[in-house]
C-alpha cells in the first residue's frame with residue numbers, strides 16, 4: 001500500500017485521533033443504575049476537588065465554613081473566585097469552559113444561570129448518551145470500592161447493567177487501613193483478625209473472590225503512597241503477597257497500582273487535600289520480576305518517576321504503563337510524558353485515562369488529551385517519514401486504535 005506523503009501525515013493522524021473510539025481505563029464514574037453516585041452537571045463540575053484546591057488559593061473562608069455550604073453555594077463561590085474574579089487559565093478551569101463550549105453553550109456570556117438551566121433540562125440517560133457520543137467513548141472503567149457503604153448496597157441489589165460502564169475492584173481500604181477494614185469484614189461474616197493469621201488470609205481471598213464474581217472487574221486496583229515497598233512485613237505487604245496476587249493470577253486480572261499519593265497532607269481540604277511524592281521504582285520492578293504470571297497496570301503520580309517507569313516497562317512485558325495521572329494531567333506534562341513514552345516504548349502503552357469524577361469531564365479531558373497525543377504522533381511520524389519510511393493511513397489508524405483502546409483490551413486478555 002502506498003505510504004501517506006509526509007505533508008498528509010498531519011491530516012491522517014488528526015483524522016485517526018479525532019475518530020478513535022475510546023476505552024477510558026480509569027474513572028470514578030458510575031453507570032446510571034448506581035443512582036446518585038453518578039455525578040454530572042455544572043455544579044458538580046465546579047465543585048470538582050481540583051477546583052476546590054485552586055479556590056482556596058484566593059479566599060480566606062475557613063475550610064469548615066465552605067464544607068457547611070450547600071453544593072450550589074460552593075459552586076457559586078468557586079465560579080466567582082476562579083472564573084469571575086480571576087481569569088480561568090488553570091487546566092481544571094479551562095476544562096469546565098471546554099465542556100460548556102463543546103455542549104454548544106455560550107462561554108463568553110459567563111452566565112451560570114443559563115448553564116444550570118441547560119443541565120436541568122436533561123435527563124441523566126439522555127446526558128450519558130450525549131456525552132459518550134460527543135467524545136467517541138465506547139467504555140469507561142469505574143472505580144468500585146466494596147468498602148463504600150453506598151456503593152456496596154447497590155452491588156448487593158443491582159439489576160441489569162450498562163455495558164458502557166465496566167468495573168474495577170478497588171481495594172485501598174483493605175491494603176492501606178486494614179484495622180478498620182478488618183472490623184467491616186467481621187461484620188459481614190468473614191472470620192478475620194488483625195494478626196493476619198493463615199485463616200484470615202484465606203478469608204480475605206474468599207472476600208476478594210466473591211467480589212470478583214459479583215463485579216466481574218477488568219482489574220483489581222489500589223492507590224499507594226510514595227512509601228510503598230514490596231515485599232514488606234506489614235498488613236499491606238502480606239495481603240498483596242498472599243491474597244491480591246494469587247487471586248489476580250487465578251482470574252487473569254491485572255493488579256492496577258497507582259503509586260505516589262500522599263493522602264491528606266492538608267486534611268481541611270478533604271478530597272482536595274492529597275499531595276504527591278516520589279516512589280520506589282524497584283518495588284515495581286521486583287513485583288514484575290518475581291511474579292511473571294501476574295500482570296501489572298501501573299501509573300505513577302510524580303513526574304520524577306516517569307522515565308524510570310517507562311524504562312521498567314521495556315524490561316517487563318507484564319507491566320503496562322497507563323495515563324498521565326491527576327497532577328500530571330496538564331498539557332505541558334502530557335506532551336513531555338507521551339513523547340518520552342513513544343521514544344522508549346513505541347506504541348506499547350496506554351497514553352491516557354480521564355480520572356473523571358463528573359461525567360461531563362470526559363468531554364474536556366479527552367478533547368485536551370487527544371489534541372496533544374495527535375501533536376506528538378504527528379512529530380513521530382514526520383521523523384519516520386524523514387527516513388523515507390512513510391506510514392500508510394491504515395497503519396496510522398491501527399496505531400491510534402491501539403493507543404486509545406486496543407492496547408488495554410489486549411493486555412486484559414493476554
Ligand code: RAT
Pocket residue numbers: 028143223258271326355357
Ligand atoms: O484524580 C483524582 O480524582 C484523585 O482524587 C484520586 O481519585 C485518584 O485518581 C485515585 O483514583 O485515587
Ligand code: ZN
Pocket residue numbers: 026027028355
Ligand atoms: Zn482516580
